Amino acid sequence: MLNCFQQAPHGMLPETTHDEASRQEFAKSLKGFIQAQLLPGLEPVYQKRVAKNFERENGRAPENRHDIRKAMVRDPYFQLYASINRIAQELLWESTNVSIERQLPELIEKARAYSAASSAELDIPGGFEPPRYVSALDIHCMPGGYCAEVTTDDVAAGVLYDRGVYLYTMGYTGPNNDDMGRSVCNYLKRNMPDFKPRRILDMGCTVGHSTLPYREYFPEAEIWGIDVGAPVVRYAHARAEAMGKPVNFAQMNAEETRFEDGYFDLVVSHILLHETSGKAMPRIFNECERLLAPGGLMIHADLPPFDLMDPFTQFILDNETWYNNEPFWGAMRDMDQIELAEKAGFPREQVRFDTAPMAVMEFNAQSAGYDAASTGEVADRDFTAGEFAPGGGWEVLIAHKPQRKHEAA
Structure with missing residues (x-):
């Protein structure tokens, strides 16, 4: 897929000087170079050199991703790949932070003004303590993480995440970084056209990238986005207003929210689970x-x-666990999520995995002259989800809560 998306401007993004924009574009291009030029070289190195050395030393072939890692970390090509990948990650945050630090007081004032004019709620309670699996480290190596506040009404973490995610994904999540939410909305519209949720909750929303498509697709619904980081929630509320799509946001922990039983018809999350923990996921x-x-x-x-x-493939994707401050990245993928859903009360026959085709790919297909949703040329492909959906789709776990017997009758 040709990546031609630039991030769409809105009122809460900082302006960049020529040099700042150039550094950020370099950081994005470096990520692209690593993915396109260095990453493909890992498998032949493994097959032709590393695996043979491992078998010679251990008397057996590597059996799992852990064996492969033990062997690969000693190889100079992998060391080069891993070190440059880490440098690129740190560079994208550093290049973005320069713009934010120069304009932070102005951005805070703009956020206050947007939120004051908003018709949507913003709920940030005093005394809230984020869980340690979020606050104890800088996830994605993002300086300060999601929760750090250095001044009153701070929004720096939100601004950094908004711009940084675009660079991190190299534009593949679309001009508004909203491809995951938009893809799930497209999936619902295509596969459940009669589903009309009255209330929608987006758990772990950060800055609301994936929340806002639900405002667009379900304009009559009451929509809430929640996150444990006050700066990202504060920014999300102002960002939504700046984009003309007001949404309610609150600082809450997805393990235990402040909403009443049965309040929502649709509860969603987008890349939340792998940033939690083994104890938090069942909750x-x-x-x-x-x-x-x-x-x-x-x-x-x-x-x-x-x-x-x-x-x-497991080894490649598990590099995020080891080199990008994502400690639960690999462990989450080993967990039986269908069993977790069943233990939570969802009937097993009502729980399944599926793939939501990437909205940006469907957009490209339509731009090429056909309607992907109606022709099925994209929707019916055999998508294989992966890191930033390189196979063309996002992996979705879907669970349905049955109607009460008298209502179903």
Whole structure:
């Protein structure tokens, strides 16, 4: 897919000087070079050199991603790949932070003004403590993480995430960084056209990238985005207003929200689960079941499980665990999410994995002269989800809460 998307401007993005913009574009291009030129070289190095050395030393072939990692970390080509990848990650945050630090007071004032004029709610309670699996480290190596605040009404983490995600994904999440939410909305419209949720909750929304498509697709619904980081929630609220799509945002933990039982018809998340923990994930599933009204849907768009991947692919994707401050990245993919959903109260026959085709790919298909949704030329492809959906789709876990018996009758 030709990547021609630039990030769409809006009122809460900082302006960049020529040099700042050039550094950021270099950081994005470096990520692209690593993915296109260095990453493909890892498998032949493994097959022709590393695997043979491992078998000679251990008397057996590598059996899993852990064996492969032990062998690969000693190889100079992998060391080059891993070090440049880490440098590129740190560079994209550094190049963005320069613009933010220069304009932070102005951005804070703009956020206050947008939020004051908004018709949507912003709920940031005093005394809230984010869980340590988020606050104890800088996830994605993002300086300060999602929760750090250095001044009153700080929004720096939100601004950094908004711009940084665009660079990190090399533009493949679309001009508004909203491809995951838009893809799930497209999936719902295509596969469940009669589903009209009255209330929608986006868990772990950060700056609302994936939240806003639901405002567009379900304009009559009451929509909430929640996250444990006050700066990102504050920014999300102002960003939504700046884009003309007001949404309610609140600082809450997805493990235990402040909403009443059965309040929502649709509970979603987008790349939330792999940033939680082994103890938190079951609690989040339990909370989803509690929050859903009968007939409601739980949809988690995240990373595909490891069980259908070969060990080398697992090893490649698990590099995020080791080199990008994503400690739960690999462990989450080993967990039986269908079993977790069943234990939370969803009938097993109502839980499944599926793939939501990338909205940007469907957009490209339509631009090429056909309607992907109506022709099925994209929708019916055999998508294989992966890191930033290189196969063309996002992995989604879908669970349906049954109607009460008298309602179903």
